[in-house]
Amino acid sequence: MENGKSPADVVKKTNLAPKSIIFQKFGSKACYKVEEVQESYEKGCPGLAIPQKGPCSYRCILQLPEITIESGIFKRKKDAEKSAAEMAIEKLGIQISTDSPTPQEASDLLVERLTYLFSNEFLSSDPPHPISGHLRAALEREGDLCGLVPLSVMAVYDSKLNSLCKCINPKVESNPFLVIPLIMRAASRLSELVATSEGQLSIWRKNLYPPEVIESSVDQQSGAPQSTLVEAIHIPCSQEKAIELVILDISSTGYYLDVIAKKLDLADAAKVLISRAIGKASSETRLYFAAHQSYLIEPSSDHPNAKEALHSEVSLNARASYLSSQDIYGDAILASIGFTWRSKDLFYEDVSVQSYYRMLISKIPGGIYKLSREAVLTAEFPLAFTTRTNWRGSLPRDVLFTFCRQHRLSEPVFSTISTPLKAVSESPGSSKKLKVTDSSEEETERASGGAISTDARESVESAVSYQCEIKIFSKSQDLIIECSPKDSFKKQNDSIQNTSLKIISWLNMYFKDLNLPSEKLNSTANVLDVQFSHENFLKEFVLSRSIHTVHHAETEGVKFLEPNTMSMLNTMPEQGVQSLNIEGPDSGVCPSNGSLLCISYSVFLVTEGEHMKENLESNPKFEFEIGVGAVIPHLELVVTLMSVGQSACFKTELPPEEFILAAAVNSARTLSLLSSKSCCLEYSIRLLQVTEPLEDRMEQALFSPPLSKQRVEYAVQRIKESGATTLVDFGCGSGSLLDSLLNYPTALEKIVGVDISQKSLGRAAKILHSKLSNNTGINSAILYDGSITDFDSRLCGFDIGTCLEVIEHMEEDQACLFGDVVLSYFCPKVLIVSTPNYEYNVILQKSSPPSQEEDPDEKTQSQSCKFRNHDHKFEWTREQFNHWATELAAKHNYSVEFSGVGGSADSEPGFASQIAVFRRICPPQGDDLFKNADTGHHYQVIWEWSSSASSS
Ligand code: SAH
Numbered sequence: 001m002e003n004g005k006s007p008a009d010v011v012k013k014t015n016l017a018p019k020s021i022i023f024q025k026f027g028s029k030a031c032y033k034v035e036e037v038q039e040s041y042e043k044g045c046p047g048l049a050i051p052q053k054g055p056c057s058y059r060c061i062l063q064l065p066e067i068t069i070e071s072g073i074f075k076r077k078k079d080a081e082k083s084a085a086e087m088a089i090e091k092l093g094i095q096i097s098t099d100s101p102t103p104q105e106a107s108d109l110l111v112e113r114l115t116y117l118f119s120n121e122f123l124s125s126d127p128p129h130p131i132s133g134h135l136r137a138a139l140e141r142e143g144d145l146c147g148l149v150p151l152s153v154m155a156v157y158d159s160k161l162n163s164l165c166k167c168i169n170p171k172v173e174s175n176p177f178l179v180i181p182l183i184m185r186a187a188s189r190l191s192e193l194v195a196t197s198e199g200q201l202s203i204w205r206k207n208l209y210p211p212e213v214i215e216s217s218v219d220q221q222s223g224a225p226q227s228t229l230v231e232a233i234h235i236p237c238s239q240e241k242a243i244e245l246v247i248l249d250i251s252s253t254g255y256y257l258d259v260i261a262k263k264l265d266l267a268d269a270a271k272v273l274i275s276r277a278i279g280k281a282s283s284e285t286r287l288y289f290a291a292h293q294s295y296l297i298e299p300s301s302d303h304p305n306a307k308e309a310l311h312s313e314v315s316l317n318a319r320a321s322y323l324s325s326q327d328i329y330g331d332a333i334l335a336s337i338g339f340t341w342r343s344k345d346l347f348y349e350d351v352s353v354q355s356y357y358r359m360l361i362s363k364i365p366g367g368i369y370k371l372s373r374e375a376v377l378t379a380e381f382p383l384a385f386t387t388r389t390n391w392r393g394s395l396p397r398d399v400l401f402t403f404c405r406q407h408r409l410s411e412p413v414f415s416t417i418s419t420p421l422k423a424v425s426e427s428p429g430s431s432k433k434l435k436v437t438d439s440s441e442e443e444t445e446r447a448s449g450g451a452i453s454t455d456a457r458e459s460v461e462s463a464v465s466y467q468c469e470i471k472i473f474s475k476s477q478d479l480i481i482e483c484s485p486k487d488s489f490k491k492q493n494d495s496i497q498n499t500s501l502k503i504i505s506w507l508n509m510y511f512k513d514l515n516l517p518s519e520k521l522n523s524t525a526n527v528l529d530v531q532f533s534h535e536n537f538l539k540e541f542v543l544s545r546s547i548h549t550v551h552h553a554e555t556e557g558v559k560f561l562e563p564n565t566m567s568m569l570n571t572m573p574e575q576g577v578q579s580l581n582i583e584g585p586d587s588g589v590c591p592s593n594g595s596l597l598c599i600s601y602s603v604f605l606v607t608e609g610e611h612m613k614e615n616l617e618s619n620p621k622f623e624f625e626i627g628v629g630a631v632i633p634h635l636e637l638v639v640t641l642m643s644v645g646q647s648a649c650f651k652t653e654l655p656p657e658e659f660i661l662a663a664a665v666n667s668a669r670t671l672s673l674l675s676s677k678s679c680c681l682e683y684s685i686r687l688l689q690v691t692e693p694l695e696d697r698m699e700q701a702l703f704s705p706p707l708s709k710q711r712v713e714y715a716v717q718r719i720k721e722s723g724a725t726t727l728v729d730f731g732c733g734s735g736s737l738l739d740s741l742l743n744y745p746t747a748l749e750k751i752v753g754v755d756i757s758q759k760s761l762g763r764a765a766k767i768l769h770s771k772l773s774n775n776t777g778i779n780s781a782i783l784y785d786g787s788i789t790d791f792d793s794r795l796c797g798f799d800i801g802t803c804l805e806v807i808e809h810m811e812e813d814q815a816c817l818f819g820d821v822v823l824s825y826f827c828p829k830v831l832i833v834s835t836p837n838y839e840y841n842v843i844l845q846k847s848s849p850p851s852q853e854e855d856p857d858e859k860t861q862s863q864s865c866k867f868r869n870h871d872h873k874f875e876w877t878r879e880q881f882n883h884w885a886t887e888l889a890a891k892h893n894y895s896v897e898f899s900g901v902g903g904s905a906d907s908e909p910g911f912a913s914q915i916a917v918f919r920r921i922c923p924p925q926g927d928d929l930f931k932n933a934d935t936g937h938h939y940q941v942i943w944e945w946s947s948s949a950s951s952s
């Protein structure tokens with residue numbers, strides 16, 4: 001390579017394979033496609049009619065966001081991929097930390113590089129280097145300017161030149177324009193070849209290019225120039241002044257930088273400075289602004305007044321500086337235009353007001369996510385990574401990478417530690433250490449090998465668990481944020497996503513409310529295992545405060561992250577949703593936490609009195625998981641009140657203006673509505689589909705009748721046999737058991753349900769209410785809101801208690817506590833407890849139905865939940881369950897019998913749902929009932945029905 005240092009050399013030094021570097025940078029967005037190339041064809045055997053199937057060669061096409069690279073031809077696929085990766089690293093100028101050359105070496109290399117850039121072969125290089133485009137365009141400039149290339153072009157468009165300059169003067173990192181004096185110095189050593197002039201800020205080649213070089217460098221077919229108008233955004237230096245659209249007329253054959261210079265009231269292109277690219281990797285969107293002499297103060301002289309000189313001349317453009325994470329002074333123009341690696345033609349794209357706001361919100365993690373979902377007014381960055389199949393939009397890790405790039409921080413540093421999982425010991429309590437949300441691949445493989453009888457624990461014992469730690473550094477390597485949670489995961493990827501999620505959740509909270517008191521920042525950081533350096537953090541994000549519009553905190557729905565983090569997700573803002581109207585018949589198909597919903601929606605900006613309505617965002621098919629805050633809280637609240645087929649309409653107060661303008665296509669109209677009227681947002685949605693959580697899908701697919709139905713029927717059977725007249729269902733949920741009981745004649749007179757989910761209780765109340773009006777023999781029904789680990793004297797001495805699929809939703813110590821509370825204080829004659837049999841999961845997972853449109857490759861990932869449901873805190877093996885139940889029974893003087901539903905007791909791996917039936921051996925002595933227990937009422941009545949009340 002030109003400067004004697006091929007990318008391959010650089011790569012070798014770092015010990016990082018080119019593919020790893022590309023992976024670090026782009027993750028799953030890097031897509032390698034290897035094509036077979038027939039040898040015989042390549043060698044071009046002329047007379048060969050039938051192409052010979054010789055040994056194959058390969059070519060690799062590497063697709064990266066916005067750039068596609070084609071490798072040469074190689075014998076081995078691997079080499080083709082490697083070469084494509086190397087080419088990408090070269091083209092994108094990816095910085096690889098290596099032992100950099102000494103400043104002296106770098107100065108020499110800089111001269112070499114400059115020599116190459118002005119050589120004959122460079123002008124027609126293929127693929128075209130962006131600078132060669134400028135060289136060619138400069139030759140078309142008129143009069144004295146002919147052949148003059150602005151020095152700022154040299155400063156920003158050649159990554160090699162740039163990194164060499166960084167070696168000479170590290171301050172180039174923060175002020176890229178310090179490259180200019182360095183180039184001038186190098187040029188002075190090349191006085192035969194080039195000339196520069198400080199006044200002009202230009203560089204030019206002294207000797208004319210030979211005509212044949214010019215000819216071969218120009219595209220033959222580029223006919224008459226068409227009328228070309230490009231939209232750009234003018235960002236005034238003063239924040240008082242609004243940004244506005246400007247039109248760049250680049251139709252003439254002139255040099256586009258001269259056109260931009262005119263718009264900035266500058267004499268010519270040389271007076272324009274060009275920022276780094278903004279936005280997506282390899283984007284051509286940049287800021288253009290006036291060059292001031294102070295930029296050129298010799299770095300070596302370390303002029304003490306450099307900054308001050310600049311300040312006295314012109315002031316910082318806060319909006320432009322924030323967008324580019326680079327100091328920009330004076331008025332600026334934001335345009336997407338330039339020569340690229342892709343073609344010799346000038347590339348250009350309109351930058352609209354909407355694009356400006358999209359760039360602005362993509363500085364915020366939540367904004368990055370919203371944009372990835374194309375749902376700026378609807379999507380929110382989810383607070384939990386449940387399963388990969390339920391995740392929509394950019395993954396947490398990718399959002400974190402984008403965020404760091406947008407703010408010009410160093411790339412996040414991930415370190416994962418893997419530790420062999422400890423063997424599961426005999427005591428049921430011990431499996432708590434396996435807080436793993438993943439299905440082990442080994443397990444699945446074994447199962448598909450037919451060895452279903454494998455004790456699931458065996459494979460767990462041999463497996464490994466991952467913890468991930470992430471550090472974020474500034475470009476100058478100051479540590480800003482660090483997150484090292486204790487949670488471990490069975491898959492490395494899950495640990496990476498979960499740690500990324502924690503950092504982003506914290507950052508998001510910061511950006512949502514930039515006036516957050518620092519105690520709050522600290523306490524949430526604690527909860528999320530985040531540590532940050534106040535000083536370094538504020539240094540990096542100082543401008544954000546003056547740029548992002550401040551949010552009205554009271555309309556903000558979810559009060560973000562109280563300690564006890566995710567549990568607060570259940571509390572939804574009743575306020576904030578205005579004039580809600582739900583239409584259509586209740587189909588009974590309702591969302592529950594963990595369901596995947598599909599809705600269609602439109603969002604309108606409406607003015608008071610609804611005289612004007614502007615559509616801001618629509619989506620005919622928008623999917624999201626419910627219960628994790630994946631959409632704005634208002635929407636999340638409303639859909640939980642809906643059933644499939646229903647439509648709803650509601651209004652909310654306005655979100656920050658930047659989001660509205662990032663969504664609005666017609667910015668002019670939107671702005672005029674916003675400025676002249678009092679407005680709100682109107683959402684119109686329709687619930688199209690509800691896909692149940694994986695557990696339910698698995699249970700329905702594998703069992704007929706579905707496992708949940710079998711459980712309920714098992715319990716109903718026992719209840720009938722027992723002749724019980726009073727029943728309490730612990731953790732009744734939406735009342736599936738209570739509901740079914742009303743379908744059969746039983747001796748029951750009084751039924752009670754307890755749960756901590758008000759939403760579920762609400763649904764249970766609806767169902768019971770509609771059924772109980774028929775004569776069922778039941779004369780009292782009550783639903784309580786309360787935790788079943790708490791005592792409430794109103795539940796003492798019932799005939800029968802049921803607790804179906806509830807204990808696994810509590811931490812193990814809580815499940816044990818529940819056992820003690822029920823059997824020692826509530827003392828039902830019979831207690832039925834069911835919970836999943838962990839050993840059965842291999843079968844469930846093996847036959848889990850793929851959800852619609854799921855990529856088969858994703859199949860294993862879709863099962864990334866080790867347990868059947870991500871809300872499960874544990875799942876017990878038969879042995880663990882027996883151990884718990886047997887000890888509990890013995891302690892409280894009950895007998896216990898084991899049974900189950902789904903599968904059978906006699907064949908491995910037992911029942912799908914395991915059930916214990918406890919029976920009281922001797923009736924409690926009267927005072928025994930309340931020993932140690934207060935007589936308090938700790939539950940809250942949510943709904944109550946009695947036959948006497950209703951018939952009277
Ligand atoms: N028994 C129902 C619901 C099972 S889902 C059925 O078989 O369909 C588990 C239920 O347990 C959820 O509704 C959840 O809200 C409830 N739950 C979890 N922890 C609880 C606790 N500590 N006290 C009461 N209910 C609890």
Ligand code: MG
Pocket residue numbers: 805806808809869872
């Ligand atoms: Mg469950």
